[in-house]
Amino acid sequence: MKKPFVNLIIIILIFLCALFVDVSHENGLRIGSLQRSGNLYLGLDLQGGMQVLLEADVEDGTVVSADQLNTARQILENRSNGLGVSDVVFQVAGSNRILAEFPGMTNTEEVLATLKGTGLLEFVDTGDEFMMEGDPIKTDLTVSSSEKSSETTTTAAATAANLTDSSDSSDSTETATEEKVYHTVLTGAALQNVSVQMENSTPVVAFELKSDASQTFADFTSANIGKYLTIVLDGKVISSPRINGAITGGSGVITGNFTIDSANALSVQLKYGALPVPLKIVEYKMIGATLGEDSLKKSLVAGLIGLALAALFMILYYRLAGAVAVLAIIFYGAVSLALYKLIPITLSLSGIAGFILTTGGAFDANILMFERLKEELRNGKTINQAITLCWTRAWSSIRDSNVATLITAAILFYFGSSFGATIVKGFAVSLCLGVLISMFTAFLVTRTLLHYTTKVVKPENQNKWFGV
CATH class of the missing domain: 3.30.70.3400 (Alpha-Beta Plaits)
Structure with a gap:
């Protein structure tokens, strides 16, 4: 009795958590360090x-x-x-x-x-200026000869204007000097190794420099303690750490308000600032969206009608057990939708097809169990005995059919990844996820709900309640 009760508590908690994720959130969805928009991610074929x-x-x-x-x-x-x-x-x-x-x-x-x-990575001397992430910045390394020529021309024009009109000279000088150029100390070519480490339970990005760059870095950090060494990728700031002390060993750490994910992302940018192969x-x-909003709504309505007909068949044919199957499918749908949002999975037409197919598979697992249940009841077993045996004896069939489906999904995913067939890949992902959730639902939800509904209803007429 204790185990079914624990299972029931687990089912209720999972279902409530899934419903929380499924409900739209105006300010997005945040669970610990995990942050999501709270909406379904739609593919190209649904939103263009x-x-x-x-x-x-x-x-x-x-x-x-x-x-x-x-x-x-x-x-x-x-x-x-x-x-x-x-x-x-x-x-x-x-x-x-x-x-x-x-x-x-x-x-x-x-x-x-x-x-x-x-993919040009630069360590830039910005002095006392802290630069915000994403700010554009110009360095002496990236100033092209044409820009230098343009600046020279502008300065010459300002000088000529000074001979004739002092007010014009003032305006031209401001135009020529309004964009500041910062000095690049080192580039990404100086990095030898980059990794993410933990200091006082906080992620930091550790780096090691090549031997020929270590002395340059040591001299600069020694002379600029308390100032900022800004890290720039493709002309935009990705981090602006303060130099807290001289770094003379050819290695150091970058600290900031990092999460594990953001530290890993920065580590990748530092280590692979430039692409390893030109593209x-x-x-x-x-x-354009191949399925408009109106068509999408109609497709969802059609899917709901199909599920309603399947649910009606289950209830009419399997009676009480069929009603339990419908509850299990509701659980399956709520958990699937929540995982689509949390992982997240980009939902396309092929993904919807995979979801509908696995929903049918979830019904199929219940049907195998219920047929075994009816056989055990016909053989004189009690309801509790029949519920226990129906899963045990149906498991081999459920396992083999679902494993075969998972193998097929893995093959489809592999070929979809190898040849860029996103439609095939999306179908494979939703198919695999749906199979795993449906197996979990049949194993835990259907059996537990069968146990408790029979305890509450106490069916004595097996033909009336189970269609035996």
């Missing part, structure tokens, strides 16, 4: 957006390793997150391509500029 295909820009015959492509994918993903597109999808396609999808994005220039960034944009295109 932009798709970009990148290819390794190498000479013919040059082999690009899988590690290089995966590292480039991670760097591009970190860069693109700065656009505010948390559900952006980057995946390796084949042996030398990366496919990027930006659901909901319509600013073509911003996306392409982010993808084509050089070029092969093609890009804007994709």
Whole structure:
């Protein structure tokens, strides 16, 4: 009796937590360090957006390793997150391509500029100035000869204007000097190793410099204690730590208000500031939503009607057990939706298809159990005995069918990842997740609810209550 009661408490807690996640949150959803928008992430086919295909820009015959492509994918993903597109999808396609999808994005220039960034990492001397993350900054390393020429021309024009009109000279001088240029101390090429460590339960980013850069770094930090050494990637600030002491050993740590995720992201940016393999944009295109809002609503209505008919069949054919199955499917749906939001999973048409298919699979597991239940009741077993035996004897069939489905999903996911077929990959992810949740639901929820409903109802007429 104690075990079913504990199971019931677990079911109720999981269901309440799932409902909390499922409900929309105006200010987003935050659970500890986990933060989500609180909404479902919709794919390109549901909300439209932009798709970009990148290819390794190498000479013919040059082999690009899988590690290089995966590292480039991670760097591009970190860069693109700065656009505010948390559900952006980057995946390796084949042996030398990366496919990027930006659901909901319509600013073509911003996306392409982010993808084509050089990945130049700089340690910049900003003196007493603390720079905010994301601020653009100009350094003496990135000032091109054309800009220098332009500044020279502007200064010459100001000098000429000074000979004729002093007021014009003042305006021109301000124009020529309004943008400050900071000095680059070191670049990312000086880094030898970067890692995330914990200091007093707080994540920090530790780094080691190459031997030839250690002395330069030691001299600079010794002379600039209390000032800021700003870290810049592609002309934008990613961190602006204060120099707390001379760093003479060729290694140091970057402290800040880091979480594990943000520290890891900074570590990747520092370690792989530049892409390990050059990439070029092969093609890009804007994709309109293939399923409009009205069609999506109609599809959801059709899905609900189908589920209602399936639930009606279960109740009519299996009676009390069928009603328990309906409750279990409600639990399954609530948990699935919550996980879609928390992981998060980008929901596309193929993902919806996978969800509906696994919902049918969840009903199937219950049907196998209930048929075994009816057999045991016909053989003279008590209700409690039949409930215990129905899972034991149906488990092998449930296990084999679901394992076969998981193997199929893994194969689909592999080929979807290898060839950039996002539709196949989305279907595989939702199929795999649905199978796992449906097995958990059949194992824990259906059995526990059967136990308690029979305790409450106390069915004596087996034909009336179970259709035996």
